[in-house]
Amino acid sequence: MKPNPITDTKVKVSDIGVLILGFNRPELLKKRITQLSSTTIEHLYISIDGGPDSHTTDMEKVKQLARLKFNKQALHIFHNEKKMGLVLHITSAISKVLKRHNYVIVIEDDVILADNFIENMTSGLNFQKKCGQLGIVSGGSPIYSNKFNNKWRTIYTPSAWGWACSAKTWSGYKYDLGDTEINKHITESETWRNLNKTEKIFWLGKFNKIKKNPLYTWEYQLIFHLFKNNYASLAPIFSLTGNEGFGDTRAVHTQGNKPKHIANHRLNNRLITKTSKNPQIYKYLNKENWKNLIKSNFTKTINHTSKYLLKKNFR
Helix, strand or coil: CCCCCCCCCCCCHHHEEEEEEECCCHHHHHHHHHHHCCCCCCEEEEEECCHHHHCCHHHHHHHHHHHHHCCCCEEEEEECCCCCCHHHHHHHHHHHHHCCCCEEEEEECCEEECCCHHHHHHHHHHHHHHHCCCCCEECCCCCCCCCCCCCEEEECCCCCCCEEEEHHHHCCCCCCCCCCCHHHHHHCCCCHHHCCHHHHHHHHHHHHHHHHCCCCCCHHHHHHHHHHCCCCEEEECCCCEEECCCCCCCCCCCCCCCCCCCCHHHCCCCCCCCECCCCCHHHHHHHHCHHHHHHCCCHHHHHHHHHHHHHHCCC
């Protein structure tokens, strides 16, 4: 078999622009910069929104820390003079990075990262490229455990708590779906047919909501974009990311209390080298990994979590 120059060429760290999205939260941005300083990234972009209120002494100190930590890497810092808002800031920053690189890893300032997050995102991008797939590589999962080896699974509604994609996947994304015939596109989508009735009702409601108010969020539009183009994404069985932004009045969508199932202290730090035969999490936990679960006395927790996943329509 002749080598394929497209799928046989590996995605390298040098091909990826890593993007940290900051708001008016210098203490969180500092944590993300410190976390990434011990990784192998070569191109770091920091985009900060928040308008004049974010141009503080503390924020300037954080930017100086970034210049100190990443003096050998290509570092680009963008700090908006005027506040753009969540949707315009995030989507424009992603597009800006993907004009310079074929791939992007996106990290918001409140997203906590596992030790091997960058390596696993790179490995996920390589898996997609080898298979000739387009879609998102997500670091998020509703299951938190650092006791087991991790695997990739196929998912159609990936989490945006730390994720990666190619420029080809992002191409055609629109945050404003005002003129889009949503029903037409999703009924023609093969990946949409993989959802059950409850999931379809849930997501159709979200799509219609952001069609009326496109500046509410950017994530639902991304999910719609994936369905429209029949893209299948990757996510880990056990989460590589957490979130420390809950209960913060400066947040947009995480001002409430942190959900009980989120365990930031149990992120999975293991390198992912395999894919799961069971793409649905609860099937994987109860069937593919049952021996390890029994040995670790984790069975009761998993049974409880499986019921929770089914109730919440997590796949």
